[in-house]
């Protein structure tokens with residue numbers, strides 16, 4: 063019999079004592095619980111740092127301490143007293159370290175010294191900053207074309223670091239900016255730009271206090287945006303209807319016990335969050351939303367026939383939108399049978415959800431990776447926008463479109479120029495300000511960069527944070543591509559797998575984290591700035607002593623590489639890096655919306671970057687909110703899978719104990735899994751049909767027809783409340799199965815929420 067010990071009880075509610083207990087444990091693990099706790103009190107405070115956890119907005123930035131278990135984990139992870147020193151590298155070859163798990167690597171602690179790879183000994187050895195910069199600069203200058211280098215950014219980089227980075231890279235001569243957001247909310251940016259003229263959400267935190275209904279699609283805030291649960295709970299208590307679309311029963315969307323509510327905690331009570339919980343098939347959201355639109359049109363016709371008022375916001379549609387008629391025709395042309403088959407929901411369920419929408423004056427729709435990581439994500443988000451336009455739910459208080467971002471500054475990085483297809487106006491502004499000719503060719507996104515590394519045309523990889531080799535699809539292929547580079551440079555706080563794939567010259571450059579004090583040459587503490595999901599820009603200054611005296615800030619490291627590569631005659635990099643106000647002045651002069659940047663960022667809540675669509679100004683070609691009228695996908699992965707024997711659709715998501723590729727711990731208590739990450743969640747009916755037992759060991763076999771064979775070995779089955787035909791498991795362990803060949807149309811985002819797989823029994827088990 064398989065040992066089922068790792069399958070346990072799911073927490074009764076998200077938050078609660080379990081969350082407090084987990085925090086205590088994390089703070090103890092830092093080796094300095096007092097420093098950790100002190101740091102936590104400064105998270106998201108006006109005189110403290112921006113929490114490096116998620117990009118959810120802050121209420122009165124500073125009025126109250128907002129408790130967040132996963133914020134504590136993120137802070138404790140950075141505040142650890144463990145160190146990865148040159149001695150550590152002397153004791154372990156890189157080949158040996160490659161056999162360690164991500165969990166083991168990051169638990170060794172913070173990087174302390176700049177390191178250079180030595181092929182003869184297969185070890186990293188300490189190097190001084192000056193030598194590292196000079197060598198990196200020489201190799202970059204030596205490439206026969208600037209497009210041969212790839213400059214990756216992960217979304218923790220501050221506005222200042224990211225702005226300086228893009229300036230350097232453009233002066234160097236390329237727009238190759240693969241970015242973590244290419245794997246994340248790219249589809250939201252693309253779709254919203256088409257629909258409303260700006261690639262960002264239109265909602266402010268205050269809107270959650272005014273909404274009558276909130277739709278949460280493809281998002282797991284209990285784990286990934288825990289502070290959002292506070293806003294959802296307050297809404298639920300006001301009687302707001304919260305409608306969830308998620309194939310998986312997620313505890314945080316069901317019940318929440320707020321650690322900030324003393325009475326609730328003492329009574330062991332909790333508040334129910336979702337008023338209705340629909341479990342569509344993976345990739346079925348476009349069909350579900352179209353079904354709701356169909357129901358709205360039907361109700362409108364009936365109301366008009368009865369001589370009643372229209373259900374649609376006709377004034378909004380007439381004044382503010384274009385292409386409505388084509389959309390209506392597309393909806394009429396879509397049959398219920400197709401809608402039910404793709405969504406896996408019944409017509410009655412969809413009509414019920416539509417009724418909530420119609421009864422509400424003000425509706426917010428939020429979404430995240432469950433929507434953006436499919437082939438038809440752009441079309442799905444356009445459909446969400448269509449649906450919201452029907453009753454004028456964009457550009458009025460208490461309503462709007464709300465893509466909930468991932469990394470704490472992923473939105474800001476894009477705002478300040480991390481963009482492989484930069485808008486001409488921005489490039490013009492750079493040329494005016496700095497007087498050099500910027501490259502106008504589009505650069506590489508993540509898929510483009512991978513393609514170039516695989517075909518040998520890219521020869522250098524520079525990573526400003528992140529874990530490129532583990533976060534990207536087909537991780538086995540990427541490992542080869544990375545280690546075949548002439549140069550790899552990783553600017554990082556902790557050791558991860560990508561660092562263990564050095565090119566001919568390989569550097570790991572350790573940087574300060576956001577919780578640490580960053581003093582300039584004159585001893586003046588510097589702040590950086592970040593932008594959250596609600597387009598609020600605020601300051602962040604560390605309070606902890608740096609993990610090592612040798613660390614430099616990201617800004618200083620970028621400046622060092624820049625000075626050594628392109629020289630300082632056009633831009634005085636080191637002078638800029640020495641006082642971040644100077645970088646902010648440049649941002650203000652080259653990017654709209656940052657007027658009086660240095661002054662406003664020092665206000666308690668920072669400031670809001672104006673979003674034209676919130677004011678019903680539409681920067682689209684037609685100067686209107688624009689309906690799209692594409693057909694549903696010809697076949698979703700679910701429909702493809704149902705044609706094959708034993709084929710399932712796998713989504714790769716996050717456990718409660720991880721931050722992307724950083725694994726904090728092995729538990730996922732909201733889903734009742736303990737001490738094990740190599741698991742697959744499957745419907746009990748499917749397990750019966752396949753003759754599988756709980757905890758049985760299986761191999762997962764990729765079933766995409768692209769000529770590449772993919773296997774993830776030795777995973778264990780967990781029976782779970784998930785639709786038949788859909789299965790789920792954790793990223794990044796499963797990235798070996800995510801095919802490079804399947805990605806979002808118009809977004810290029812790997813379709814990591816709809817991977818075709820089948821299962822085979824492990825030989826030992828079968829015997």
Ligand SMILES: Nc1nc2c(c(=O)[nH]1)N[C@H]1C(S)=C(S)[C@@H](COP(=O)(O)OP(=O)(O)OC[C@H]3O[C@@H](n4cnc5c(=O)[nH]c(N)nc54)[C@H](O)[C@@H]3O)O[C@H]1N2
Nearest residue numbers: 132280282286307344345430431432468469715716721722
């Ligand atoms: N603690 C913590 N916080 C984080 C992160 C972290 O790893 N840990 N990561 C950060 C980052 S970079 C990001 S992008 C966000 C990610 O935040 P999320 O998007 O919440 O992340 P995932 O874990 O990928 O969860 C996707 C959710 O969508 C559901 N889903 C999957 N496919 C579908 C579908 O086809 N339809 C519908 N309706 N639902 C679907 C899944 O069941 C799951 O609940 O969180 C950020 N915050």
Ligand SMILES: Nc1nc2c(c(=O)[nH]1)N[C@H]1C(S)=C(S)[C@@H](COP(=O)(O)OP(=O)(O)OC[C@H]3O[C@@H](n4cnc5c(=O)[nH]c(N)nc54)[C@H](O)[C@@H]3O)O[C@H]1N2
Nearest residue numbers: 216242246527528529533553554556558714722723793814
């Ligand atoms: N299969 C599958 N793949 C996915 C996803 C999925 O849901 N499924 N999600 C995708 C998403 S949404 C995203 S955003 C990407 C994430 O991709 P990345 O952003 O590349 O990955 P992270 O795991 O966030 O990066 C973690 C590393 O960042 C470094 N780091 C941490 N803090 C700092 C800092 O302050 N400064 C610097 N310089 N470095 C720091 C540490 O070395 C750490 O090891 O992964 C994507 N990949």
Ligand SMILES: [Mo]
Nearest residue numbers: 246247468469
């Ligand atoms: Mo993300």
